[in-house]
Amino acid sequence: MGLGSNSSMRVEWVAAISLAAGAAAVGYLAYTRFLSKDKCCKAMVNLHIQKDNPKVVHAFDMEDLGEKAVYCRCWRSKKFPVCDGSHTKHNDETGDNVGPLIIKRKEA
Numbered sequence: 001m002g003l004g005s006n007s008s009m010r011v012e013w014v015a016a017i018s019l020a021a022g023a024a025a026v027g028y029l030a031y032t033r034f035l036s037k038d039k040c041c042k043a044m045v046n047l048h049i050q051k052d053n054p055k056v057v058h059a060f061d062m063e064d065l066g067e068k069a070v071y072c073r074c075w076r077s078k079k080f081p082v083c084d085g086s087h088t089k090h091n092d093e094t095g096d097n098v099g100p101l102i103i104k105r106k107e108a
């Protein structure tokens with residue numbers, strides 16, 4: 001074996017290591033993009049409402065609801081938590097199918 005043979009073997013090792021490193025990088029990127037359950041990659045439901053609060057909560061007394069109350073479930077209403085019909089635009093733009101929560105008294 002001469003000096004040229006060692007050099008050739010070194011090139012093959014460098015190529016093999018480069019290929020393995022590239023495959024590992026592609027595998028890692030695919031894992032983080034498609035399989036990882038990290039919080040950072042999940043979509044948020046609430047895009048605008050009270051973002052400075054750790055949790056958005058509304059409470060109403062049943063006696064104050066009147067005959068009918070319509071509450072937003074799409075988080076796009078300008079009058080949140082009351083539905084203002086913004087879910088229609090959201091559904092048209094996204095293909096979603098969300099609608100309001102309607103609470104009403106039974107008709108006697």
Ligand code: FES
Binds near residue numbers: 075084087099
């Ligand atoms: S505006 Fe959100 S459900 Fe109607």
